[in-house]
Amino acid sequence: MEQAIKDRAQKLKDTLNEYARLYYVYDNPAVSDYDYDMMMNELKKLENEYPELITPDSPTQRVGGEALNLFEKVTHTVQMGSLQDVFSLEEIREFDERVQKTISSPEYVVEAKIDGLSVSLEYTDGIFTRGSTRGDGFVGEDVTQNLKTIGSIPLKLSQPVPFLEVRGEVYMPRKSFLELVEQQELNEEVPFKNPRNAAAGSLRQKDPKVAAKRKLDIFVFNIQQIEGKTLETHSESLDFLKELGFKVSPWYHTFSKIEDVLDDIEKIGEARGSFSFDTDGAVVKVNSLQDRELLGATAKYPKWAAAFKYPPEEKETTLQEIEISVGRTGVLTPTAIFEPILLAGTSVSRAVLHNQDYITEKDIRLGDRIIVRKAGEIIPEVVRSVSHQANSMPYFIPDVCPSCGEQAVKLEDEAALRCVNPFCPATMLKNLIHFASRDAMNIDGLGPAILKMLVEKDFVHDEADLYFLNREDLIDLERMGEKSVDNLFQAIENSKNNDLSLLIFALGIRNVGKKGAELLCEAYPTIDRIMEASCEEITEIDGIGQVMAENITEYFSRERSKELIARLREAGVNMTHESKISGNLLSNLTFVITGTLNGFTRNEAKDIIEKNGGKVSGSVSKKTNYLLAGEAGGSKLKKAEDLGVPILSETDFLKMINQTEGENHD
Numbered sequence: 249m250e251q252a253i254k255d256r257a258q259k260l261k262d263t264l265n266e267y268a269r270l271y272y273v274y275d276n277p278a279v280s281d282y283d284y285d286m287m288m289n290e291l292k293k294l295e296n297e298y299p300e301l302i303t304p305d306s307p308t309q310r311v312g313g314e315a316l317n318l319f320e321k322v323t324h325t326v327q328m329g330s331l332q333d334v335f336s337l338e339e340i341r342e343f344d345e346r347v348q349k350t351i352s353s354p355e356y357v358v359e360a361k362i363d364g365l366s367v368s369l370e371y372t373d374g375i376f377t378r379g380s381t382r383g384d385g386f387v388g389e390d391v392t393q394n395l396k397t398i399g400s401i402p403l404k405l406s407q408p409v410p411f412l413e414v415r416g417e418v419y420m421p422r423k424s425f426l427e428l429v430e431q432q433e434l435n436e437e438v439p440f441k442n443p444r445n446a447a448a449g450s451l452r453q454k455d456p457k458v459a460a461k462r463k464l465d466i467f468v469f470n471i472q473q474i475e476g477k478t479l480e481t482h483s484e485s486l487d488f489l490k491e492l493g494f495k496v497s498p499w500y501h502t503f504s505k506i507e508d509v510l511d512d513i514e515k516i517g518e519a520r521g522s523f524s525f526d527t528d529g530a531v532v533k534v535n536s537l538q539d540r541e542l543l544g545a546t547a548k549y550p551k552w553a554a555a556f557k558y559p560p561e562e563k564e565t566t567l568q569e570i571e572i573s574v575g576r577t578g579v580l581t582p583t584a585i586f587e588p589i590l591l592a593g594t595s596v597s598r599a600v601l602h603n604q605d606y607i608t609e610k611d612i613r614l615g616d617r618i619i620v621r622k623a624g625e626i627i628p629e630v631v632r633s634v635s636h637q638a639n640s641m642p643y644f645i646p647d648v649c650p651s652c653g654e655q656a657v658k659l660e661d662e663a664a665l666r667c668v669n670p671f672c673p674a675t676m677l678k679n680l681i682h683f684a685s686r687d688a689m690n691i692d693g694l695g696p697a698i699l700k701m702l703v704e705k706d707f708v709h710d711e712a713d714l715y716f717l718n719r720e721d722l723i724d725l726e727r728m729g730e731k732s733v734d735n736l737f738q739a740i741e742n743s744k745n746n747d748l749s750l751l752i753f754a755l756g757i758r759n760v761g762k763k764g765a766e767l768l769c770e771a772y773p774t775i776d777r778i779m780e781a782s783c784e785e786i787t788e789i790d791g792i793g794q795v796m797a798e799n800i801t802e803y804f805s806r807e808r809s810k811e812l813i814a815r816l817r818e819a820g821v822n823m824t825h826e827s828k829i830s831g832n833l834l835s836n837l838t839f840v841i842t843g844t845l846n847g848f849t850r851n852e853a854k855d856i857i858e859k860n861g862g863k864v865s866g867s868v869s870k871k872t873n874y875l876l877a878g879e880a881g882g883s884k885l886k887k888a889e890d891l892g893v894p895i896l897s898e899t900d901f902l903k904m905i906n907q908t909e910g911e912n913h914d
């Protein structure tokens with residue numbers, strides 16, 4: 249065998265193993281399933297031709313990913329194998345021929361292949377006892393608590409079957425996925441790439457409360473083990489599972505002619521665009537359970553089943569327009585608008601172009617002939633440009649926000665353009681969520697869901713509107729009863745007393761965090777003084793740099809800001825800052841706190857020090873003035889001794905503070 253072939257095989261193994269790790273262990277694929285499958289196919293062909301290339305670490309020999317240490321491990325009594333996959337109807341005929349060598353006139357069941365993750369559910373005397381992921385097929389993860397949050401998994405079966413283990417596919421409905429991604433974008437989290445990864449990521453959350461919020465669902469498709477009931481065929485077992493209370497494969501039909509099998513596969517292909525879940529193929533299974541025994545399995549998959557994978561559909565069309573929309577986080581997204589084409593059973597006229605880098609890399613221009621692809625995923629994408637029109641020019645996303653008309657900017661380390669106008673209607677919801685959040689105005693009960701309704705119903709257009717809400721409007725809102733409206737009004741009322749520094753932080757001025765807001769307020773303790781301060785003056789504040797100072801003055805120079813502040817003032821929102829620093833006897837002194845204190849918590853001690861003008865640092869150095877040591881000081885105590893830093897006991901510290909307060913009273 250040539251060295252080049254060996255090298256190619258090794259390269260494929262390494263790359264596929266890495267892709268599989270990202271996909272199974274981190275739920276974050278680097279390439280599309282189709283591209284992965286095509287590489288896998290190439291490796292399989294090489295290994296077929298040169299069997300000496302097959303090593304135990306080859307991805308062709310292994311199923312799925314490793315179990316994470318986060319969960320208890322579960323050893324599967326019945327192996328949870330994968331499926332042999334095929335990419336043409338011809339290969340389904342070949343599968344049938346292979347089956348026919350062992351079984352005469354086999355009967356087949358065709359099922360939709362759900363794109364989720366495989367789990368095993370165990371029941372003893374009809375009670376759900378344990379659920380686990382597939383893992384590598386032999387050892388999976390115990391995710392019982394998370395599975396219990398899925399409403400369609402029965403906790404008790406309609407019959408007390410002595411023992412039952414079933415296998416099913418947990419998935420995230422498309423609608424839930426779109427909602428989740430929207431939420432993740434608002435929270436500035438990295439969104440999941442597709443419903444399958446979202447389902448896998450959600451089921452492997454350590455906290456079942458998170459999993460519960462993710463709206464997962466399941467289709468059960470096989471009996472792995474059963475006691476107390478004899479079944480002859482697969483279709484019979486699906487019927488029985490239904491009777492027990494399971495949600496089973498949504499599409500299954502039994503056929504005895506291979507032509508009918510092929511027809512049904514095509515029917516699923518046409519219908520799958522309209523399913524509420526992602527379908528990446530069709531599975532053909534031998535129906536008789538006894539025949540399955542005869543056919544057996546390889547180390548990786550059963551020989552009685554085959555998965556047909558639908559190829560991604562691609563079509564050529566003409567790009568008519570590029571529409572720019574602005575999302576809730578202010579990101580400008582280009583969408584291709586083209587002459588409608590029929591893809592995966594639906595008419596398509598729009599596709600994502602991601603960002604400027606994507607457009608530039610593929611040199612996509614207005615008027616181009618383009619190739620659009622729809623694979624398993626929900627949203628089609630523009631794959632490439634086939635040809636440009638004469639005299640066409642490279643396309644650049646205009647740097648203007650389509651919602652507010654202000655200039656959009658490219659932030660560091662981002663491929664995207666963003667609208668940063670604090671009053672852009674497109675990003676208002678996100679600003680409001682920040683405004684009401686715990687660290688900002690801390691308005692309990694005014695979370696993202698309610699704010700979204702308030703914005704959608706046009707009740708709220710900016711932060712000040714929150715203080716002029718109408719009781720009747722709120723009571724009409726979904727899920728808002730009298731009591732919760734009262735509580736909400738009380739929380740809004742309470743927020744009026746917040747310190748000015750919280751309000752400044754809540755306004756969401758670019759680059760102004762909690763700390764920056766506090767520093768600003770220490771220097772300028774009223775809103776009027778802040779608004780009058782010049783950029784130069786603000787830059788002089790210790791801890792505030794040029795950029796932050798510019799952002800602050802730019803914000804307050806806007807007419808909209810002045811109006812907003814005026815209305816907040818009218819509502820009675822506090823506009824002054826009460827300095828935390830009441831004394832200065834500890835000024836210029838740095839403290840480190842260690843050990844357990846008796847009279848107060850470490851945070852309380854920190855507050856006392858800061859109120860008196862001192863600083864608290866996390867580690868002892870030559871610059872430390874005092875170590876405040878409670879019981880069991882440990883390494884910090886040792887270090888302070890070594891460096892000769894004075895050590896204060898709690899009593900010493902109290903004396904020092906009382907002296908301070910005493911002096912203040914003089």
Ligand SMILES: NC(=O)c1ccc[n+]([C@@H]2O[C@H](COP(=O)([O-])OP(=O)(O)OC[C@H]3O[C@@H](n4cnc5c(N)ncnc54)[C@H](O)[C@@H]3O)[C@@H](O)[C@H]2O)c1
Pocket residue numbers: 267268271272277278279280281282284285311312329330331333359360361362363364365366367382416417469497528531555
């Ligand atoms: N994009 C990437 O980087 C990447 C990496 C690794 C794997 N993958 C993808 O993962 C897949 C390979 O994973 P696999 O080994 O799980 O194989 P598979 O997903 O192709 O098929 C096996 C699985 O199908 C599921 N299934 C769904 N509906 C079923 C039904 N009705 N009957 C029987 N089984 C059903 C089972 O849970 C089973 O585990 C490929 O599609 C591959 O593209 C992608």
Ligand SMILES: [Zn+2]
Pocket residue numbers: 574649650651652653654667668669672673674
């Ligand atoms: Zn805008």
